[in-house]
Amino acid sequence: MKNTASLIKMKTQNEKIAMLTAYDYPSAKLAEEAGVDVILVGDSLGMVVLGYDSTVKVTINDMIHHGKAARRGAPDTFLVIDMPFASFHGSEQRILDNAVQIFQETGAEAVKVEGADSVLDAIKLLTHTGIPVVAHLGLLPQSAGVLGGYKVQGKTADAAQKLIDDALACEAAGACMLVLECIPYQLAEKVTAALTIPVIGIGAGSETDGQVLVYHDTLKYGSHHLPKFVRSYAETGESMKNGLMAYVNEVKSGAFPAEEHRFTMKEEELKQLYGGKE
Numbered sequence: 001m002k003n004t005a006s007l008i009k010m011k012t013q014n015e016k017i018a019m020l021t022a023y024d025y026p027s028a029k030l031a032e033e034a035g036v037d038v039i040l041v042g043d044s045l046g047m048v049v050l051g052y053d054s055t056v057k058v059t060i061n062d063m064i065h066h067g068k069a070a071r072r073g074a075p076d077t078f079l080v081i082d083m084p085f086a087s088f089h090g091s092e093q094r095i096l097d098n099a100v101q102i103f104q105e106t107g108a109e110a111v112k113v114e115g116a117d118s119v120l121d122a123i124k125l126l127t128h129t130g131i132p133v134v135a136h137l138g139l140l141p142q143s144a145g146v147l148g149g150y151k152v153q154g155k156t157a158d159a160a161q162k163l164i165d166d167a168l169a170c171e172a173a174g175a176c177m178l179v180l181e182c183i184p185y186q187l188a189e190k191v192t193a194a195l196t197i198p199v200i201g202i203g204a205g206s207e208t209d210g211q212v213l214v215y216h217d218t219l220k221y222g223s224h225h226l227p228k229f230v231r232s233y234a235e236t237g238e239s240m241k242n243g244l245m246a247y248v249n250e251v252k253s254g255a256f257p258a259e260e261h262r263f264t265m266k267e268e269e270l271k272q273l274y275g276g277k278e
């Protein structure tokens with residue numbers, strides 16, 4: 001139940017694919033227990049876990065460190081690892097070395113790369129090597145510096161046609177799945193209908209084969225700005241902060257620890273310790 005064929009089957013049977021990011025053992029474990037179909041160790045971890053203001057500082061080692069933890073938490077879920085900034089550009093040898101390292105060390109089912117154009121060769125190379133590749137089009141956070149920020153993509157007829165062509169080229173290059181980020185829903189619907197592989201949207205409307213969101217956005221964990229396309233399903237950050245404040249208060253007041261939290265020494269041992277005297 002966790003391979004590329006089972007995901008394509010979900011598309012053909014019109015069963016929506018629920019994808020979520022996760023970055024460590026407990027988050028991946030909760031995602032798997034909740035029935036998430038695909039877990040993405042996204043390079044968004046640079047922002048929501050490591051506190052960077054973009055994803056471009058994330059390294060291969062960061063992805064492997066978090067990927068291995070997520071794998072331990074979710075051994076039975078289709079796991080995708082983002083290839084971080086620039087790690088799938090340059091020579092074939094470099095791209096292959098990076099992808100093989102991530103794939104082998106984490107035991108993930110696939111890696112994800114942002115973009116088409118020159119990235120199509122990387123998709124082909126990795127697929128032919130035996131590494132399933134998830135493509136990612138629309139808003140490419142690793143190219144935010146070039147795109148001029150986190151902006152909706154594919155809004156003009158020309159840009160939309162280019163994205164459709166890119167999506168078809170990603171599929172032809174061997175991609176096993178496609179993520180579409182921040183594009184008009186009409187365009188996402190068209191791409192989804194045009195492709196055989198599953199298309200997963202984030203800020204791309206409801207007509208894709210599935211949805212992906214960032215773990216911390218879904219559970220409102222952290223104080224970051226939430227993009228317009230997010231719906232939060234819990235107030236985790238608030239609940240955690242309340243818990244931590246209660247802990248601090250009880251330590252200060254002496255209410256914690258209580259009798260049931262302490263350990264006791266036997267009377268005779270105490271006597272021996274004090275030499276019979278008090």
Ligand SMILES: Nc1nc(=O)c2c([nH]1)NC[C@@H]1CN(c3ccc(C(=O)N[C@@H](CCC(=O)O)C(=O)O)cc3)CN21
Nearest residue numbers: 044047048055141150151152182214217224227228229
């Ligand atoms: N917490 C978090 N959630 C994400 O979904 C996410 C990350 N981080 N980091 C990596 C990328 C960056 N992403 C983002 C971040 C911000 C917007 C955003 O604020 N967009 C504007 C729309 C701008 C426009 O209208 O062109 C918005 O208001 O939603 C979008 C995608 C998506 N990814």
Ligand SMILES: CC(C)C(=O)C(=O)O
Nearest residue numbers: 021042043044082179
């Ligand atoms: C937003 C998703 C698709 C992603 O690439 C990430 O979390 O890094």
Ligand SMILES: [Mg+2]
Nearest residue numbers: 042043044082
């Ligand atoms: Mg990413």
